[in-house]
Amino acid sequence: MDLTPYQYDLVDAVLAANPNTVVVNYSGSPVSMSALGNKNPSECLQFTWPWRLKDSPTFENWPTNDNDEICYKEGLFVGYRYYDQPGSPT
Structure with a gap:
């Protein structure tokens, strides 16, 4: 369920430049949210995370x-x- 280390590095670099960043993941299945923040939008999605x-x-x-x-x-x-x-x- 995890993203690749390079994807986490990219998110970290963008967040370092601007901590008010929103990360949108566009994929066909759930991914781990452990490194992407505190919000889990699964309540509004067609599948459960x-x-x-x-x-x-x-x-x-x-x-x-x-x-x-x-x-x-x-x-x-x-x-x-x-x-x-x-x-x-x-």
């Missing part, structure tokens, strides 16, 4: 087994269904 990679429904699917096979362990709780469960990390 987990707080940590561990909070993703696919977290336990990785790494793959010795045969490079992915075991989908989330069962029926794929995508938004995972976050709709009682006790989910939302």
Whole structure:
């Protein structure tokens, strides 16, 4: 979920020049917000951004087994269904 180190370096350089900067990430999936500030706009987006990679429904699917096979362990709780469960990390 992390950006590349070069992308974080770029954000840091821009923020050093102007701390009142807004960073907009345009991607097809969530990325880690740990180094990008205090605001998480997931409430307004079509997908959910987990707080940590561990909070993703696919977290336990990785790494793959010795045969490079992915075991989908989330069962029926794929995508938004995972976050709709009682006790989910939302």
